[in-house]
Amino acid sequence: MGYKVAVVGATGNVGREMLSILAEREFPADDVIAIASSQSIGKQVSFGEDDVLDVQALDTFDFRGIDIVLSSPGAKVSAAYAPRAAKAGAVVIDNTSQFRMDPDVPLVVPEINPQAIAGYQKRGIIANPNCSTIQMVVALKPLHDLARLKRVVVATYQSVSGAGRAAMDELFSQTRAVYVNDPVKSEHHTKQIAFNVIPHIDVFMDDGATKEEWKMAVETRKILDPDIAVIATCVRVPVFIGHAEAVHCEFARPLTVAAARQALRTAPGVMVLDQRDDGGYMTPAEAAGEDAVYVSRIRSDPTTTNGLAMWVVCDNLRKGAALNAVQIAEILAGTYLGGRRAGAKIEPLRRRAV
Numbered sequence: 001m002g003y004k005v006a007v008v009g010a011t012g013n014v015g016r017e018m019l020s021i022l023a024e025r026e027f028p029a030d031d032v033i034a035i036a037s038s039q040s041i042g043k044q045v046s047f048g049e050d051d052v053l054d055v056q057a058l059d060t061f062d063f064r065g066i067d068i069v070l071s072s073p074g075a076k077v078s079a080a081y082a083p084r085a086a087k088a089g090a091v092v093i094d095n096t097s098q099f100r101m102d103p104d105v106p107l108v109v110p111e112i113n114p115q116a117i118a119g120y121q122k123r124g125i126i127a128n129p130n131c132s133t134i135q136m137v138v139a140l141k142p143l144h145d146l147a148r149l150k151r152v153v154v155a156t157y158q159s160v161s162g163a164g165r166a167a168m169d170e171l172f173s174q175t176r177a178v179y180v181n182d183p184v185k186s187e188h189h190t191k192q193i194a195f196n197v198i199p200h201i202d203v204f205m206d207d208g209a210t211k212e213e214w215k216m217a218v219e220t221r222k223i224l225d226p227d228i229a230v231i232a233t234c235v236r237v238p239v240f241i242g243h244a245e246a247v248h249c250e251f252a253r254p255l256t257v258a259a260a261r262q263a264l265r266t267a268p269g270v271m272v273l274d275q276r277d278d279g280g281y282m283t284p285a286e287a288a289g290e291d292a293v294y295v296s297r298i299r300s301d302p303t304t305t306n307g308l309a310m311w312v313v314c315d316n317l318r319k320g321a322a323l324n325a326v327q328i329a330e331i332l333a334g335t336y337l338g339g340r341r342a343g344a345k346i347e348p349l350r351r352r353a354v
């Protein structure tokens, strides 16, 4: 007997990817239920190559009997419904920012702190980190283990899929409008995104940082080490899928480029692509549809003590969101909810070191 899994936000960018990854990795589910807003009643979503699921409405959905909820309907919606689902007995793995910094909710990247999943019992909720945080900490972890990270300066180049389906459609329509000389309308970005970059993701905070930048700092500390200082500048770029990050690190102990490269090559979930030649690095368009966090351009930073710079690229909808959530579900099912169906394990990612 397998698990009963509900996907909340099933018609969105992240939800559709969750359904596809559940099917791809043959998650041991007897029943998968697609849930979205009441506006989506009557719609269907794909599940794997052959199946389609009728979308059900969240407002009226009864979570009794559901084992695991994979959730991505936006923070306000999660705030309202996730405690109700948990009370009904489900474990909610939530992709929104709503519960990430709640001390009673584990914030998990399976390659880094899978043991934290045990904390799900407090509230019945596990939080999935922000997409930009996930790819950065997966790459930082093996280096932190070697030389203890003190400070990270990061600039992100984040694709429009990170802002949802409507933002992707807007990049497409603005690009077309520029080509045919139509007026450019911006409803889902604060300025024109086609042929432009926007240094503003999420709301501004009192200190001048944006909330996306704040998330990268506080989430990294919660997942990896409370003593790591992080300053981020988060930028939206006209790319459909795949986030890139220029990451500059300062370590407590010396770390050679060769040792860093070797540690990254053997780290779970990481692929090193670093040829120091034309095209010998990863770009977001190439990372779309892939599972790994790619690290390129590894070099020393001579402007600071024990400094190292690198370029980190990842599919924000997969490892940055849906894949990370499904990996958590696999560990939850295999280690903590055992009895219904044993043996769900993390599939090792394909590894390529160049």
Ligand SMILES: NC(=O)c1ccc[n+]([C@@H]2O[C@H](COP(=O)([O-])OP(=O)(O)OC[C@H]3O[C@@H](n4cnc5c(N)ncnc54)[C@H](OP(=O)(O)O)[C@@H]3O)[C@@H](O)[C@H]2O)c1
Residues within 6 Å of the ligand: 008, 009, 010, 011, 012, 013, 014, 015, 035, 036, 037, 038, 039, 040, 058, 059, 072, 073, 074, 075, 077, 095, 096, 097, 129, 130, 131, 161, 162, 163, 164, 165, 166, 316, 317, 320, 321
């Ligand atoms: N995209 C990323 O890279 C990424 C990464 C990490 C986390 N996240 C987070 O995941 C969440 C969703 O992101 P997304 O990119 O998938 O957005 P999206 O493409 O805009 O999809 C939003 C989903 O939420 C559903 N929804 C909206 N309001 C609802 C309501 N009142 N009740 C039930 N369902 C509702 C939508 O259903 P309808 O179609 O019925 O409106 C849709 O399925 C956000 O909180 C985002 O911050 C996104």
